[in-house]
Every structure is written in structure tokens, then in C-alpha cells.
Amino acid sequence: MATQQDAQDLLRLLTVGRKIPMMQAMTQIKSLQAADLRSITQIAEAPVTTVQSALKDDKGARALQNACKAALKRGLAGPNKRAAPDAASSQPKRTKTDVFMTGPVEMTPQQLEKSLELPLCMDEERISKTVIETNRAPLVLAFAVELLRHTMPEQPLSSRLSLGQAIVSANSRSKAVSLGLDKGPSADEEGYGEGQPRVKVMGREIAVLKRGGYEWKGDEKVGGEKEHGTTSNDSDKPAPASTSETQPAIDSPPAEPQPTWTASAPITLKNSTFIARAHPLTTPSQRKPLMQSLLASIPHLQTATHNVWAYRVRPPRNAPFLTPVREQCDDDGETGAGDLVLRILRESGTVDTLVVLTRWYGGTMLGPDRWRLMRTCVEGVLGERMRRVGGEVRLGGEALWGLDLEALRGKGTGTATTKGTGTGTGVVGMPIHRPEGARGYLLRSFGSVPAEGEEAPPKKAKTQKALEAEREENLGLLLGALRIVFDSWADHLGAAELDRRAWGWYIAVRPDVEGGTAGWGAKGKVRLSDVLKLRRPPGN
Known part of the structure; x- marks a missing residue:
């Protein structure tokens, strides 16, 4: 497997051995990496056509491969070369950006931040x-x-x-x-930015790239913690992710299976705890009895500082064409929270769903961190609900470049x-x-x-x-x-x-x-x- 040392050896071969300018050498290395040629040994042993295809330069590719073979013969690279320092021991020294990869070497998202x-x-x-x-x-x-x-x-x-x-x-x-x-x-x-997502910052739109798979969080604790002010009574604990809370029937035929509430994992930061729950909703009139039933079945929710809610419901089948989706939200004292939940529902294209976002205030103001935690909870419960019912949802809020x-x-x-x-x-x-x-x-x-x-x-x-x-x-x-x-x-x-x-x-x-x-x-x-x-x- 290629290492950072292999990239450094290859750069040295190009700049010192072949006298190629640094910028041109870095460009060539990126092209070679795209073809899975990441070390002197791999280039020397690869078919010349593979190297030519990577560099788009037949003469230059042959010269590079010959230089790599010569380097192996001189013992400058390969199995007999002195081993690089142990990765664990050298980790603290390697904090600079790796110009060949995607960022700082071997850093977790938390370490990078x-x-x-x-x-x-x-x-x-x-x-x-x-x-x-x-x-x-x-x-x-x-x-x-x-x-x-x-x-x-x-x-x-x-x-x-x-x-x-x-x-x-x-x-x-x-x-x-x-x-x-x-x-x-x-x-x-x-x-050049056509087809890429765009965001507006200080009045100017810029093209961005979604950072797929980049999972980052601040100092908050996710799951495994009791909500603010909880007792040891299991009935008062928030439901963990991937669990459901059975909901009593609400004017539905007894023969049909009852819908359930889906809960996100609770998130705690500075003694403030957030948790979101989602439930199917087919008409706006169901919202009030659903919430009353939720608070009755989980009494601890009544001690929360805020129970924010939002829903989006499709128009009736007999409604005129172009009738908009019915939607509503309430902050319950947390200014802007209802609008945030409703915006996430719109971004994800979620309809026929009621979301209740609960917060226990811990005494310390969180600033804009609270919006990030709210979004994480709501996206978590929507993603869990879509997974359980076999649907798909496109969530906003991804990290961007x-x-x-x-x-x-x-x-x-x-x-x-x-x-x-x-x-x-x-x-x-x-x-x-x-x-x-x-x-x-x-x-x-x-x-x-x-x-x-x-x-x-x-x-x-x-x-x-x-x-x-x-x-x-x-x-x-x-x-x-x-x-x-x-x-x-x-x-x-x-x-x-x-x-x-x-x-x-x-x-x-x-x-x-x-x-x-x-x-x-x-x-x-x-x-x-x-x-x-x-x-x-x-x-x-």
C-alpha cells in the first residue's frame, strides 16, 4: 500500500532527479495517483501504456518509467529501502497540509477542526x-x-x-x-461551476462541493445520556435512535396497525438536551391530538423548555391543480426554531409528516450551535423514518467546500x-x-x-x-x-x-x-x- 513517504520519494525523483519544476511535478503526481500509480515501485512495474495514459505524454512517460527503474536499481526505493518512521510516532510532526491528498495527513474530522x-x-x-x-x-x-x-x-x-x-x-x-x-x-x-450546488454568502453566489461522508460534531454528546432533569424511571428517558414509541389510536379503525413515533438520538451540549420525534400526518387537524397524546404517553416531555413543531401535508386528492402543500410551524418560545424545522422538511421534500423538536435548556446560551444541533436531530429522525418505511430523502445541511x-x-x-x-x-x-x-x-x-x-x-x-x-x-x-x-x-x-x-x-x-x-x-x-x-x- 502506498504511503506518504512514497509520494515524497516520487516528488524528489521528479524535481531533483529529472529537474521538473515543482508545480509541474505536483500536477504529474496527481495524474499518476488518479491512475493508482502512487509510488516509484508501482510506476516502474506498470505497463508503459498505463503510465502514458495517466500523463498524456508518451515520451515523458517512458522517461519517467526509466527513471523509476533506475532508482530501484540504485536502492532509492522499494522493499529494501530504509523504512519510514512509524506513523504513530511521527503523527504529531505532520500537521501541514498534504498537497497530494485531500487535507491534513491522517486527521479525523475532529482533529482537523x-x-x-x-x-x-x-x-x-x-x-x-x-x-x-x-x-x-x-x-x-x-x-x-x-x-x-x-x-x-x-x-x-x-x-x-x-x-x-x-x-x-x-x-x-x-x-x-x-x-x-x-x-x-x-x-x-x-x-466551470455549472451543475454544482451554489450558496450565497455576503450577497454573492459561489459554487460548492458537498463533502460526502464528512461527519463532524462539536463538544455535544450524542445518545447514551439522560435528558436534562431526567429521573431513573425508564418511562421518563428519551427513546434512543432506531426506536419507536407506540401511539394510542386516534380515530382510526382498530383493524389497522397504529402509526408510531420515531425518535432521534438525544444530543446534549452544556446541559442543554435536544431530541426530535416524527409521526405520519395526513390532515392538519390531526396535529393537536397527536401532540396531546405524545405528551400524555411521555410525561417527561411536559417538563421541557420548548416543544417546537412543524408539519407539511399534501393537499387533498380532490384539490385543484397546483394547490400548495399545507404547512405550519410553532416556535414554542424558541425564536426561529419552528422555521428551521419547516425549512428542513422542505429541503428534504418530506410531506405528510409532523416533527416535534424538544429542548431542555441547560442554563448556558449556546449561540448558533443550537441551530446545528437542532438540524442534526431533525435530519436524524427524518433519515431514520425514511429508512424504516423504505423511502428516500435528500437532506440538506451537508458540510461544503x-x-x-x-x-x-x-x-x-x-x-x-x-x-x-x-x-x-x-x-x-x-x-x-x-x-x-x-x-x-x-x-x-x-x-x-x-x-x-x-x-x-x-x-x-x-x-x-x-x-x-x-x-x-x-x-x-x-x-x-x-x-x-x-x-x-x-x-x-x-x-x-x-x-x-x-x-x-x-x-x-x-x-x-x-x-x-x-x-x-x-x-x-x-x-x-x-x-x-x-x-x-x-x-x-
């Missing part, structure tokens, strides 16, 4: 006194990353960084064209280049914006300037380590200011309206630079006190 964590300081006194120096692009990225916590709370940090970088890339190219620094239509305008369409347009022999922050996704020809690059961009982009009325510090050269620490601290203060702003509006604006306003807020605080090409990439001051002024006024 942990490695991407950003600094955060919400001390308003410190924030209000801070003035930073930056150019406009990283400020857009910071706005996008914090905005997406509220508008797309199901997205992990890696996805938010990738989507934010996609917005920065699209905006930068549009600006370059308007200044005459670039010309021609963008890759998106030329159709922002596609690097400019890199896709600039691809060479069957694979995309690593232009900008994009790199391969594991899907041939579909480069993405890597979150590691976006995170690094943020960490190095926010310098310090003295606030008004303060004297500049003595001119003494700072060490690189001190500069990096200063920029990281400034980033934490900026993200803290943005979080305070978005949190103040989140419970009063829907996701679409919050997204619409975000660009205007960015315009209000972005650094002033010269017009035209003179201002391209130029830096200016941003007073974080101005960012705090974007908060929702008290009492509004």
Missing part, C-alpha cells in the same frame, strides 16, 4: 481601544467566517474558512477586472493546479479552497497601529515571533468584535436578511485606500470601536 481553531477575545474594553492595519480582502474573510456561524450553523470551521476564501477570491477577481488588472470572463461566468473555479480553468493534464489557495479534493478536476490557507491568511493579516492620542512605541525591531503573536491577538479581537455584532442581531433577523446586511456592515468599516490601481492590495486602519457600533441598538 481542532487544528483550525481561531483566536477569539470578546473583551469589549480591549476591543474598543484597538486599531488594526490591514487590507480589505482578509477583512472580508473574517466577516464571512463569523457570518456563516449564524447563516449556515451546520458548517464546521473548515467549511466556513473554505467558503469565506471562495468569496474573497471571487471578489478579488471582480475588482481586478474593474481596475483593468485582469480581463475576460471569470471561470464561473464561463460555466468552496470550489476554486479559477484553478479548475487553469488545470493542465487532467488535474487542477494548486493556484492560489486551491488544491485537489480527491475528485479529479475539482480543486477547492483549502481551510489551512485561509486560516494562515487571517493569522498574518492584521497588524497593529497606535490608537488615536497614543504615542508610537520606540522604533525597535520586533522579532518574528513577537509580530506573529501580535497579529494573532489582533485577529482574536477582530473576530470577537464581529461575534458580538452578529450575536446581537441573530435572534432578530433571519439568515437571508443577516447575510444581506453583512456586506453593508463591511463597507462601513473597511479600511480607506486610494482609488484605482494605487489602492490595489493597499492597507489602511480599521478601528474596532467602529465595528462595535454595528451592534443592534438596545430596545430595537
